[in-house]
């Protein structure tokens with residue numbers, strides 16, 4: 001798997017990540033959602049550099065301009081519910097993408113330390129031969145991303161796979177490397193060292209779904 005860790009190079013993205021992590025600033029849920037969305041826009045811009053391009057002639061009021069335009073059939077899939085703002089960010093740039101949504105959440109059945117991934121809702125177009133962008137802002141153990149991809153398999157084999165995440169843990173990146181093929185790309189804004197005993201990324205930012213949309217009751 002090709003890992004593109006955007007934090008290896010300084011950019012304005014650092015500001016958005018710092019705000020997402022900051023225990024005071026992140027309380028502003030509108031700013032938190034917008035920062036995840038902005039990260040989605042930047043990660044999407046970076047991954048766009050690896051798409052296939054085709055020369056196209058554009059008629060301007062004064063003549064003809066040649067532009068190289070991406071010609072991939074993109075399917076953008078995000079994992080509910082924390083995936084909504086990153087989905088919006090990616091869709092801001094990939095105007096014509098088809099869209100897929102899947103729900104995957106970590107269900108703590110017996111105790112806070114153990115959980116299973118529950119996949120319930122899935123809406124997906126044909127993936128055969130297309131460019132799949134699979135997005136989830138948090139990559140902790142990596143189990144949600146892998147469970148999601150397994151659930152998408154009946155919809156066809158994509159030509160290219162791009163995984164997009166905002167903050168990941170090293171363990172999650174390693175887990176994805178084991179479960180995705182070598183030509184898969186991971187685009188990520190920061191990789192942290194540790195997971196705590198509840199599977200949360202440390203230092204991370206906390207619970208992205210709760211910060212974006214409010215706390216949920218366990219059922």
Ligand SMILES: O=P(O)(O)OC[C@H]1O[C@H](OP(=O)(O)OP(=O)(O)O)[C@H](O)[C@@H]1O
Pocket residue numbers: 079080081082083104105106107136137138139140141142143144145172199207208209210
């Ligand atoms: O890599 P993993 O260990 O699988 O953890 C990451 C998952 O956890 C979060 O979802 P969560 O279960 O909190 O659901 P939510 O979006 O409803 O908050 C996050 O959005 C990922 O989907």
Ligand SMILES: O=c1cc[nH]c(=O)[nH]1
Pocket residue numbers: 082138140199200201202204205206207208209
């Ligand atoms: O650190 C984490 C891990 C999983 N989900 C989150 O929202 N945050």
Ligand SMILES: [Mg+2]
Pocket residue numbers: 082207208209210
């Ligand atoms: Mg959550």
